[in-house]
Amino acid sequence: MKEPARILVVGGGYVGMYTALRLQRKLKRDEATVMVIDPEPYMTYQPFLPEAAAGSISPRHVVVPLRRTLPKCQVVVGEVTSIDHAKRTATIKTLATHEEGTGAVEVHYEELILAPGSVSRTLPVPGLAEFGIGFKTVEEAIGLRNHVLEQLDIASSTRDPAVRDAALTFVFVGGGYAGVEALAELEDMARYAARYYHNLEPDDLKFILVEATGRILPEVGEEMGKYAVRELRARNIDVRLDTRLDSCEHRVAQLSDGSRFPTRTLVWTAGVKPHPILAATDLPLNERGRLKCTAALQVDGAEHAWAAGDAAAVPDLTAEKPGTECAPNAQHAVRQAKVLARNVLASLRGEPLLEYRHKYVGSVASLGLHKGVAHVYGKKLKGYPAWFMHRAYHLSRVPTFNRKARVLAEWTLAGLFKREIVSLGSLEHPRAEFELAAGTGRHPEAS
Numbered sequence: 001m002k003e004p005a006r007i008l009v010v011g012g013g014y015v016g017m018y019t020a021l022r023l024q025r026k027l028k029r030d031e032a033t034v035m036v037i038d039p040e041p042y043m044t045y046q047p048f049l050p051e052a053a054a055g056s057i058s059p060r061h062v063v064v065p066l067r068r069t070l071p072k073c074q075v076v077v078g079e080v081t082s083i084d085h086a087k088r089t090a091t092i093k094t095l096a097t098h099e100e101g102t103g104a105v106e107v108h109y110e111e112l113i114l115a116p117g118s119v120s121r122t123l124p125v126p127g128l129a130e131f132g133i134g135f136k137t138v139e140e141a142i143g144l145r146n147h148v149l150e151q152l153d154i155a156s157s158t159r160d161p162a163v164r165d166a167a168l169t170f171v172f173v174g175g176g177y178a179g180v181e182a183l184a185e186l187e188d189m190a191r192y193a194a195r196y197y198h199n200l201e202p203d204d205l206k207f208i209l210v211e212a213t214g215r216i217l218p219e220v221g222e223e224m225g226k227y228a229v230r231e232l233r234a235r236n237i238d239v240r241l242d243t244r245l246d247s248c249e250h251r252v253a254q255l256s257d258g259s260r261f262p263t264r265t266l267v268w269t270a271g272v273k274p275h276p277i278l279a280a281t282d283l284p285l286n287e288r289g290r291l292k293c294t295a296a297l298q299v300d301g302a303e304h305a306w307a308a309g310d311a312a313a314v315p316d317l318t319a320e321k322p323g324t325e326c327a328p329n330a331q332h333a334v335r336q337a338k339v340l341a342r343n344v345l346a347s348l349r350g351e352p353l354l355e356y357r358h359k360y361v362g363s364v365a366s367l368g369l370h371k372g373v374a375h376v377y378g379k380k381l382k383g384y385p386a387w388f389m390h391r392a393y394h395l396s397r398v399p400t401f402n403r404k405a406r407v408l409a410e411w412t413l414a415g416l417f418k419r420e421i422v423s424l425g426s427l428e429h430p431r432a433e434f435e436l437a438a439g440t441g442r443h444p445e446a447s
Helices: 014-026 046-054 095-100 138-157 161-167 177-194 222-234 276-280 330-349 384-397 401-416 432-440
Strands: 005-010 032-038 042-044 063-065 074-084 089-094 105-108 111-114 118-120 169-173 206-210 237-240 245-247 252-255 260-262 265-268 272-274 305-307 362-366 372-376 379-382
Touching: 005 014, 005 105, 014 032, 014 042, 014 111, 014 330, 046 138, 046 177, 046 384, 074 095, 074 276, 089 095, 111 330, 138 161, 138 177, 138 265, 161 169, 161 260, 169 177, 169 260, 177 206, 177 222, 177 265, 177 362, 206 252, 222 237, 222 372, 222 379, 272 276, 305 330, 362 384, 372 384, 379 384, 384 401
Parallel strands: 005 032, 005 111, 032 074, 111 305, 169 206, 169 265, 206 237
Antiparallel strands: 042 063, 074 089, 089 105, 118 272, 245 252, 252 260, 362 372, 372 379
């Protein structure tokens, strides 16, 4: 008997998980097997990261477990290090290969779906690697929450004015969705938490947003972007447009306009770049390092290779200007996954392929609790209606009924009770106390 074809899905994010989910529903018995490879055993719903950082949503409800969601797929927690599509093989490192010391293993496939997403784009800014904090994973979001609350503890207990000022200064670099929403949610949370410190006032905190261009949130349009700037500045947030971060050495943020801010918190959200695995393949890339794709989501010139999402340069057939590519955002990624799964099945069955076509409908962004901006289907909203639309849209998009119910329940409880302001920084180093006890025989806080 002929063995079923193997469909290799690289990446378990929006495109990877949704494509695999649709494939497992539509594949006939013994028609093909689906293997999903990702460094993490879960998919992260990134639009909820700011609310997780602010404590509005539990971190475990921001992620969707791949094995539970994809029971008919083989989920491998590992990292693809290279792909030789000419030979239909992928080289993979897993936790087991590391423990065994055997090195990477090769996996053969018939159909390849590349959906590794993107990684944070950094610049050679002095001090950034040492002191910068990212905001792309749930671990970074919770680590940042713990860090911000820890700074309030430092400011409350120090007698050194310089240490206090640095602890209460928070610099965010990047005026896109990630930067603005993270800043707005954490500013809301931190100023609320400051009420519970006997020697801190909410106005003691200084939040600074640094954006290299002349506007923030370009996806919601110029008018709503300007409104967002006015809204943030009205909350005493220092918004610096047409400004770059030149250095953050010695915990001092040096800006291109000559300003200097001693700070213990510098959050870097200045864009993303294609995943490095794309450069370790024999597939064609464009000048930005993304895979050249057709409107049918095939890698251009490579049969049986497919891509979508952040990793793919897909032509936008609805754009007025020829040569326009689909924006690398969640709105396109989720819809591309549906077409991608359908086309992979069509390829296996010898059926015609469908071209991806979706007209961008607009965007919504949160500016903290009960505040937001939106530009959807030509309609412009701000304040509470935009915030409500933001929550309703993302609740409808988060995968699985389980997660929808849990997130909705948490939002409901958050509306009935006060905000949580607990820092669990020890979670980042869970063995620290035991190591200290083992080394000294006694923890300094033991009674």
